[in-house]
Structures are given as C-alpha cells and as structure tokens.
Amino acid sequence: MLQIAAFYILAAVALISAIMVVSAKNPVHSVMFLITIFVTTSGLFVLAGAEYLAMLLIVVYVGAVAVLFLFVVMMLDIDFVELKQGFMRYAPFGALVALVLFAMFVLVASAVVEAKVDPHVLASPTPALDVANNTQAIGRILYTDYILFFQLAGMVLFVAMIGAIVLTLRHKPYVKRQNVGKQVARTRKTGVENTKPKIGEGVSL
Amino acid sequence: MKALIDALGPLWGSLAGIGLSLVYMVVVLLTVAFILWFDRKVWAAVQMRKGPNMVGPVGILQSFADFIKFVLKEIVVPSGANKTIFVIAPIITVVTSFLTWAVLPVAPGWVLSDMNVGILYILAVSSLGVYGIIMGGWASNSKYPFLGALRSAAQMVSYEVSIGFVIVCVLLVVGSLNLTDIVNHQKAGIWDWNAFAFIGALMHGGSPAKMGMAFVVGLILFAMSVVFFISALAETNRPPFDLPEAESELVAGYQVEYSATLYLLFMMGEYVNIVFMCAMISILFLGGWNLPWGEVTNPFLGFLVLYVKIWAMFFMFAMVKAIVPRYRYDQLMRIGWKIFLPTTLVCVAIVGAYVAFFGGNA
Numbered sequence: 120m121l122q123i124a125a126f127y128i129l130a131a132v133a134l135i136s137a138i139m140v141v142s143a144k145n146p147v148h149s150v151m152f153l154i155t156i157f158v159t160t161s162g163l164f165v166l167a168g169a170e171y172l173a174m175l176l177i178v179v180y181v182g183a184v185a186v187l188f189l190f191v192v193m194m195l196d197i198d199f200v201e202l203k204q205g206f207m208r209y210a211p212f213g214a215l216v217a218l219v220l221f222a223m224f225v226l227v228a229s230a231v232v233e234a235k236v237d238p239h240v241l242a243s244p245t246p247a248l249d250v251a252n253n254t255q256a257i258g259r260i261l262y263t264d265y266i267l268f269f270q271l272a273g274m275v276l277f278v279a280m281i282g283a284i285v286l287t288l289r290h291k292p293y294v295k296r297q298n299v300g301k302q303v304a305r306t307r308k309t310g311v312e313n314t315k316p317k318i319g320e321g322v323s324l
Numbered sequence: 325m326k327a328l329i330d331a332l333g334p335l336w337g338s339l340a341g342i343g344l345s346l347v348y349m350v351v352v353l354l355t356v357a358f359i360l361w362f363d364r365k366v367w368a369a370v371q372m373r374k375g376p377n378m379v380g381p382v383g384i385l386q387s388f389a390d391f392i393k394f395v396l397k398e399i400v401v402p403s404g405a406n407k408t409i410f411v412i413a414p415i416i417t418v419v420t421s422f423l424t425w426a427v428l429p430v431a432p433g434w435v436l437s438d439m440n441v442g443i444l445y446i447l448a449v450s451s452l453g454v455y456g457i458i459m460g461g462w463a464s465n466s467k468y469p470f471l472g473a474l475r476s477a478a479q480m481v482s483y484e485v486s487i488g489f490v491i492v493c494v495l496l497v498v499g500s501l502n503l504t505d506i507v508n509h510q511k512a513g514i515w516d517w518n519a520f521a522f523i524g525a526l527m528h529g530g531s532p533a534k535m536g537m538a539f540v541v542g543l544i545l546f547a548m549s550v551v552f553f554i555s556a557l558a559e560t561n562r563p564p565f566d567l568p569e570a571e572s573e574l575v576a577g578y579q580v581e582y583s584a585t586l587y588l589l590f591m592m593g594e595y596v597n598i599v600f601m602c603a604m605i606s607i608l609f610l611g612g613w614n615l616p617w618g619e620v621t622n623p624f625l626g627f628l629v630l631y632v633k634i635w636a637m638f639f640m641f642a643m644v645k646a647i648v649p650r651y652r653y654d655q656l657m658r659i660g661w662k663i664f665l666p667t668t669l670v671c672v673a674i675v676g677a678y679v680a681f682f683g684g685n686a
Binding site: 120121147151154158161170171174175177178181182183186189190193252253254297299 | 334338409439440441444445447448449451452454455458459462470474477481484501654658
C-alpha cells in the first residue's frame, strides 16, 4: 500500500518534471527539474529493490554531472527569445529520437521477459538474493563477464578528459605562477641582502 | 530498532518510525545548539576572551536566545531575486543535512535504517547539499553571493572526491558497506580502531609477510584518517577553508542576501553537517561506540561513548578554527586535487592489493 502510493507519487513527479524540463522558460529552472527527475528516478530504483543503482545515480548524476550543468547554464548569458524560436523546427527530429528510444525500451523489456522463461539464455544469470546482494551481484558481473567493456568505457572517459584538458590548457607567459617548492626553500640567506649604498647611488638588483 | 518497528505492524510501525526520526532530530538539534555555544567558547578561550556569558550559567543558553532572535526578525527577499528558489535553497541545505542521520548507527542496534548501502547513501545525500548553496547564491541575483556559490560548489565537489576514496579504503579493509559492520570490525579495543590499526597489526602477530603488510595498511589508514579530517573541514566549509563565506573578500559569500529564519536554516544545516562529520570520523576511524578497552553492548552506554567522541572531535574542529589562518582559494584547490587525490588513489590501490593477495579481513 505504502509502496504503491510512493510509486505513483514519484512517477507523477518525474513525469511532470520531465515535461517542465523542455517547457520551462528559464534554462536554470530546466536543470533544476532535470535534477528532480534524477532524484525521483532513484526513488523508483529503491522501490524496485535496486538500491545500489539508486545511490549511484544520485552520486554520479546529481552530485557531479548536474552540478557542472548548472555551473555552465548559470554562467552563460542566454537569449531566451532566440532559444524559443528553434523549438518547432527541431520538434520532428526530437519526436523521432523519442520514438527510437521508446522502441529500444520495448525491445529490451520484451527480451528480458523472454529470458525469464529460460535463465540459461542469459550470459550471466541473476544470482538469488540470499547468495549475493545487489551490490555484490553488480560487482561480480561488471568485474568478470564484462570487465573488457567496463575498462573500455573507463578508457573512453579518460581520453575525453585528457582531450578537454589539452584543448583548454594554455601557458600564458605573462601569468605569474607560484612555485611552492621554491618558496619553501627560501631562507634568510637567499631572501635578504643587506647593502649600504652611498647617498644618491641606489642599489642594483 | 527494526525488530520493534516490525513487531508493531505496518501502520503503527510507520508511526513509530516517524516518532523515532523526530527524537533523532531533536537530539541532533539540541546537540547543535550546545555545540555552537561550545564552538564560540573555545574560540574565545584561545583568544583570551570570555565569549558568550550572559544567557544562562556561563552563557550556555546563548544559542536559544540567538534562535529566538533569528525567528522573530523579518525575512528580506531582494527585489530581483528568484523568490521560489531563494526560499527553497536553505530548506534543501537543512533537509539534506538531516537526511544523512537516517543511516548513522548511534549505539549498538540503534539505527533508523540499517541499509546495506549506508555509506553510498551518505555520499549521495551529502552531494545533494551543494545544491542549497548554488541555488541560494544564484537566486540572490547579486554578484557576491554568486561568486561565493561558485567557489563553494567547486570546493565541495573537489573534496567529496578525496572523502570518497578515504571511505573506499576503510570499506576495503572492513569488507562491508554497512556502518554497523564497520563499527563491529573495531570492537576489540583501541589498537583495533581503524586509526590505530598499525599497532594492532604488530600485536596480532602472524607470518612476517602478512604482519608487515597489515602494518603498512594500518599506517595508510592512519594517514587516511588525517586526510578525512582535513577534507571534512573543507567539505563543511569550516575555517581554515571557509572560503565560501570569506568575510574579507566576499562579505559572507552565498549568504549575503539571507536574513532571519532563512539564514538560520543555512547556519543550522552547516552545523548539523559538522556534527555529522564528527560522528563519521568517530565511526570510521575511532571505533564508534566501543570503549578503548573493549566492546560495548549496552546501547545506552554505547550512545554515551559515541557522544563523547563526537564532542572530542568537535573540540578539534573548534581548535583548528581558532588556530589556523585561512587558506587562499588556489591553495585549497591545490591540496584537494594535487595532493589528496593522488595520495588517496595510491592508498586505495595498496589497500586493494592487500585485500586481494592477503585476504585482508574481508
């Protein structure tokens, strides 16, 4: 009873926020609604018994990715009127993407339902709950059967990160940089010099 | 506690759960009230001042007087501000800071939700806390709060990374994501507490290779406890890392435009987080509710022990605030990304290798 109520509330909030993401006028509000979707979806994951995925969704998407989204959107100076004009032009393309995604969901869901008839069809069958809990089960699959894909995904992200750094790294000659080692190594001997210049002569450094 | 809730059936069990949550909140709030007073007293003592001494004996009721003052003042919302988000922001801060307490075991058997993924839940919820600050800074529609919010968000996101890796080290050694398991792993006495496990490794003996590795891992855990302490200071915006507020440059950072109850909510959320971090250090590294000479099974005694540990940790937080001068922002980022992150990463690798090849304790 309580779970069903929770499901309907979470699902309704998620759907409404999803509509608000595309229809909100202010892009910052859009990102806020996106965050609401992430949080409610992780609530749905908890209801489905996938508590590990739920926590990971929040840690990764809400804690890191959405913060960066928000950063970028807040800093940009966006012309809202111009942004709204392209809406109808891109609507058919958006509908197409939505259709493809929906077809994919249906295919995957039907495949899972069929596989349930015969668990041997699956490459790595789901272990029973008393053998391994959620976290262990995911860990076993990720680090055994799918280790290559897992590592490959990590490498792709790593390459993307290095690419971003290479694109933005510029050494400007006029920027003064701090050399901490040099500063710490400074002593009274190397830092201070006593001179007695004669009047009107000055000191050459 | 779970047995009690299950015994009452779904309806009364849920009500009992809500009641227990309220008790938790009241205890945490009272602790925060006295810890605020304690913070100011320690700070004053270091600077040879008296500190708050007017309300109640030795000023102990000062926080309650402040509370009434905050609540009775007028809430001023800047004219250009985004009103909804302006009001929601401090509420998010305070709600997320309370949410984390749900999985924190405060005594043997005393925990609201004994989740299998307790640690991940804490990481998840505490990463939500950033939003209160970003939203507050942005919605104020003013330059100083916005700059403060950007600083603060960057700071909190950076230090979450090193906190995460420190926690992974502890998890690998203990072999569980459950906080009660982590405390039970340290029940044998002070030499088995994670912070001092390197001495315990020498005392337990075993083959020289295994003993040596256990000693190294113990030393790593000790270093990790120091890293966690410093990261906790940065994560909760405590001095010397209080750059989001940075009175000298940013007036008060993201809170400039906030007044009365909304400001109170921000400050309360911050202090609830600080107390939570003290509790986390006690549980992860200092044996939780266990006494230095052995296990505690009585929940009342256990709660008392953990409570004393929390206050002791907070005393260190307060002393750091009083003694250490504020960091510059680039120095803060340098410590986080160039020193803590590589160090903790290498430590995770070493501890992982120890668990894989020597079996560890898992």
